Amino acid sequence: MKALSQRRRHPLAAFALLLMALLVTGGLYAAASTANEAQAQTTTFTQDDVEEGSKLFSANCASCHGMGATGSQAAPSLVGVGAASVDFQVGSGRMPMQMDGPQAQAKPVQFTEEQIRQMAAYVASLGAGPAIPSEEILDASQGDASNGGELFRVNCAMCHNAAAAGGALTQGKFAPSIDGTSEKHIYEAMVTGPQNMPVFSDANISPEDKQDIIAFLKTIEEQGSPGGAELGSLGPVSEGLFIWVAGLGVIIAFTVWLTSRSS
Amino acid sequence: MSSSTATHTYVPKTRVGKVTDYVDSRVGGSGMVKVFGRKIFPDHWSFMFGEVSLYSFVVLLLSGTFLTFFYDPSMAETHYEGSYLPLRGVEMSVAYASSLDISFDIRGGLFMRQIHHWAALLFVAAVAVHMLRVFFTGAFRRPREFNWVVGCVLLVLSLAAGFTGYSLPDDLLSGNGLRIIDGVMKAIPVVGTYLSFFLFGGEFPGTMIIGRLYVLHILLIPAVILLLIAIHMFMLVLHKHAQFAGPGKTNTNVVGYPVGPVFGAKAAGFFFIVFGVLAAIAAAFTINPIWNYGPYDPSPVSAGTQPDWYIGWVDGALRLMPGTIGDNFDFEFMIPFPWGVNALSLNVLIPALVPAMIVFTLMFAWPWIEAWVTKDKREHHLLDRPRNAPTRTAIGVAGVVFYCVLWAAASSDLIATHFLVSLNDVTYWLRFLVILGPILAFMVTRRIALALQRKDREIALHGRETGRIVRLPHGEFIEVHEPVDDYKRYRLVSFDSPEVMIPTPDADGKISVLDKVHGRVSRFFFEDRVAPVTPKELAASHGDHHGEIAGAKDRESIASH
Numbered sequence: 001m002k003a004l005s006q007r008r009r010h011p012l013a014a015f016a017l018l019l020m021a022l023l024v025t026g027g028l029y030a031a032a033s034t035a036n037e038a039q040a041q042t043t044t045f046t047q048d049d050v051e052e053g054s055k056l057f058s059a060n061c062a063s064c065h066g067m068g069a070t071g072s073q074a075a076p077s078l079v080g081v082g083a084a085s086v087d088f089q090v091g092s093g094r095m096p097m098q099m100d101g102p103q104a105q106a107k108p109v110q111f112t113e114e115q116i117r118q119m120a121a122y123v124a125s126l127g128a129g130p131a132i133p134s135e136e137i138l139d140a141s142q143g144d145a146s147n148g149g150e151l152f153r154v155n156c157a158m159c160h161n162a163a164a165a166g167g168a169l170t171q172g173k174f175a176p177s178i179d180g181t182s183e184k185h186i187y188e189a190m191v192t193g194p195q196n197m198p199v200f201s202d203a204n205i206s207p208e209d210k211q212d213i214i215a216f217l218k219t220i221e222e223q224g225s226p227g228g229a230e231l232g233s234l235g236p237v238s239e240g241l242f243i244w245v246a247g248l249g250v251i252i253a254f255t256v257w258l259t260s261r262s263s
Numbered sequence: 264m265s266s267s268t269a270t271h272t273y274v275p276k277t278r279v280g281k282v283t284d285y286v287d288s289r290v291g292g293s294g295m296v297k298v299f300g301r302k303i304f305p306d307h308w309s310f311m312f313g314e315v316s317l318y319s320f321v322v323l324l325l326s327g328t329f330l331t332f333f334y335d336p337s338m339a340e341t342h343y344e345g346s347y348l349p350l351r352g353v354e355m356s357v358a359y360a361s362s363l364d365i366s367f368d369i370r371g372g373l374f375m376r377q378i379h380h381w382a383a384l385l386f387v388a389a390v391a392v393h394m395l396r397v398f399f400t401g402a403f404r405r406p407r408e409f410n411w412v413v414g415c416v417l418l419v420l421s422l423a424a425g426f427t428g429y430s431l432p433d434d435l436l437s438g439n440g441l442r443i444i445d446g447v448m449k450a451i452p453v454v455g456t457y458l459s460f461f462l463f464g465g466e467f468p469g470t471m472i473i474g475r476l477y478v479l480h481i482l483l484i485p486a487v488i489l490l491l492i493a494i495h496m497f498m499l500v501l502h503k504h505a506q507f508a509g510p511g512k513t514n515t516n517v518v519g520y521p522v523g524p525v526f527g528a529k530a531a532g533f534f535f536i537v538f539g540v541l542a543a544i545a546a547a548f549t550i551n552p553i554w555n556y557g558p559y560d561p562s563p564v565s566a567g568t569q570p571d572w573y574i575g576w577v578d579g580a581l582r583l584m585p586g587t588i589g590d591n592f593d594f595e596f597m598i599p600f601p602w603g604v605n606a607l608s609l610n611v612l613i614p615a616l617v618p619a620m621i622v623f624t625l626m627f628a629w630p631w632i633e634a635w636v637t638k639d640k641r642e643h644h645l646l647d648r649p650r651n652a653p654t655r656t657a658i659g660v661a662g663v664v665f666y667c668v669l670w671a672a673a674s675s676d677l678i679a680t681h682f683l684v685s686l687n688d689v690t691y692w693l694r695f696l697v698i699l700g701p702i703l704a705f706m707v708t709r710r711i712a713l714a715l716q717r718k719d720r721e722i723a724l725h726g727r728e729t730g731r732i733v734r735l736p737h738g739e740f741i742e743v744h745e746p747v748d749d750y751k752r753y754r755l756v757s758f759d760s761p762e763v764m765i766p767t768p769d770a771d772g773k774i775s776v777l778d779k780v781h782g783r784v785s786r787f788f789f790e791d792r793v794a795p796v797t798p799k800e801l802a803a804s805h806g807d808h809h810g811e812i813a814g815a816k817d818r819e820s821i822a823s824h
Contacts, residue, residue, distance in 0.1 A: 145348055149557060150557070153556075153563045153565070154560075154562060154563050157564075158563060161565055161566040162436075166566070167680065168566070168675075170686055172688075174680050219348060227377055229547060229548045231549065234677055236436075237567070237674040239380075239550050240572025242548065243572070244388055247385050247388070247544055248385070248388055250540050251385070251389075251537065254533070255312075258311070258529055259311070
């Protein structure tokens with residue numbers, strides 16, 4: 001201890017201390033974040049998957065994302081985006097991107113399940129990232145819909161609409177309707193933050209809470225509309241349009257009929 | 264009236280007759296029936312929107328009474344235990360929980376909620392269309408100016424009724440609406456914070472507002488609406504209904520059906536039609552799905568948050584208002600007062616108040632504005648066809664366009680997503696349109712009205728183009744014009760077309776400033792005019808057409824054009 005006390009006024013002591021502090025925080029953070037990710041880490045890929053995925057990637061994705069998925073002027077690097085990101089983007093038809101625009105739009109899926117898995121394996125092999133979620137965590141029947149509803153209204157409804165019907169963002173971007181989106185894609189969207197969506201990491205919304213959100217979305221999707229035709233779930237605008245066009249239209253037809261005898 | 268004062272000599276013979284006479288001799292019902300039963304209502308489809316709004320109001324009263332049985336306007340906290348699963352156990356106000364109970368646990372409650380809300384939308388829409396009809400046909404002119412004002416107040420009250428009702432379920436959507444009201448109030452300099460604190464009983468949202476809005480919604484506003492409806496109807500009977508000009512329909516009579524029995528029967532039937540249409544809509548189409556929005560909580564705001572349609576234009580104005588111009592000008596001014604500095608937030612006050620002030624001021628004052636321009640003091644019981652008052656019609660259409668652009672702006676986000684355009688571009692376009700749209704609409708409408716008047720004049724003088732081409736013996740081709748019959752022609756020729764009034768000097772040979780202004784406004788209104796066909800012109804053209812082959816003389820008229 002004498003050596004330490006003698007050197008504590010050494011010019012480099014401050015740097016040494018800083019270095020130590022950084023190492024401790026960084027190490028703790030790394031431990032914490034891998035602990036978070038470990039919960040959803042389920043799928044294991046074989047080396048074959050990675051190699052096939054690499055070929056598919058070079059043929060279909062590399063022109064924008066670059067060889068080795070390191071990114072280019074046209075598209076971001078995919079190192080560290082994880083298998084979940086590939087599964088969402090390619091699995092929902094958003095990638096390969098149909099055209100340049102404010103954001104990638106969903107279209108018919110271009111690859112088979114097998115091919116998507118292989119590409120996911122390749123991208124996952126480039127760096128650690130969110131993995132494809134397990135079946136258990138996606139089971140909507142295990143979730144608490146009312147807790148999910150509260151989380152949805154606080155975290156999601158401002159873009160996706162309280163009834164998950166979608167909404168506008170700036171400059172032509174938009175939050176799509178979540179009606180009909182699979183449990184897996186909902187989960188992956190939350191952990192990867194596709195397009196303009198923020199990432200809801202496991203530290204932000206725990207996997208159980210994500211399951212609750214999925215349970216809420218599936219509940220409102222399956223229950224249908226208790227009050228009759230829902231007019232797009234777009235709120236007072238579609239209601240106003242309806243009463244002016246259909247409601248008043250029918251009424252006017254009746255007024256014309258009632259007064260048709262004279263004039 | 265005469266029957267009640269006359270000596271009572273009638274002796275009934277049957278039992279029913281005795282009972283009826285007993286009541287009548289004390290109530291004077293036959294006198295009222297005599298007066299009101301003989302009131303004449305002209306028949307035209309566009310005269311029925313007032314009825315539609317009245318009947319919607321009756322539906323509102325009936326369904327609203329049902330809702331009050333089960334609704335609890337309390338903002339006390341509770342945990343929902345009803346049958347709607349996605350909200351079970353969620354913390355919410357009693358008001359929202361009771362609205363959910365009405366929707367899911369009370370038999371017929373959801374239908375009643377939906378018919379009440381749909382009827383509210385139809386009520387305001389019918390009031391608006393009724394007012395447009397009155398405006399565009401000039402039915403607000405003497406002697407009906409005050410009834411127009413009563414109608415305007417009814418419109419304002421129907422907006423108030425709608426907005427207070429919209430807020431009652433205490434769901435996320437209505438809470439967001441109240442938050443905007445709170446923000447607008449707080450933007451009023453000096454007194455804004457106090458106003459907001461008085462209304463909400465403290466800082467927004469507080470625990471008072473729902474109860475207060477409830478009292479306004481079910482007590483004060485409907486009571487005043489009922490009173491004004493009574494005054495409105497009383498004046499309607501007093502003034503008699505206006506009518507469109509036609510053979511035998513003059514400024515001094517009313518041609519139509521008496522209330523008893525024809526119009527009364529039709530009106531009663533029409534009530535059930537309106538009720539039926541509303542019931543069908545309420546049964547098949549959901550409105551305000553409060554279970555989607557969740558309980559009010561000041562932190563979340565859902566995408567697609569809009570007010571009901573009639574408040575939409577104010578929301579649209581708020582959306583269109585730029586927050587800043589350039590990098591520095593932000594419409595906010597700090598005003599130093601003796602007690603400190605107060606903020607003047609024009610970026611909130613301008614959109615929230617100015618469009619409404621313009622529209623409502625013009626609306627309330629219009630009968631007097633137009634009377635000042637035309638200097639017309641006569642009574643008008645004959646309605647204008649909109650084309651025959653081109654400037655008024657054009658101003659009305661400009662107002663409608665102004666309103667509709669703001670209205671559209673309230674759905675700018677949905678325009679963006681559904682037409683795949685950028686939300687920013689929608690906002691920029693609508694900003695231009697809200698200024699340029701009314702001007703363009705004014706010019707185009709006035710031209711169209713004048714063109715239609717010219718067409719009417721042409722048809723009155725020369726008849727309808729039949730499309731039949733006839734070759735005359737000497738080889739000339741002419742198109743046969745078919746003269747219109749007298750009934751149709753009457754409609755085309757009987758209208759006023761005021762001329763420009765040139766200011767005249769007074770006794771001192773001076774023209775006052777007001778007269779000069781009046782002269783200019785008069786020129787603006789009536790400079791472009793199409794004169795109605797005079798009897799002389801008509802006689803001249805009649806000479807053309809009668810007793811000849813239809814086209815023989817027509818070529819002169821064709822040649823002259």
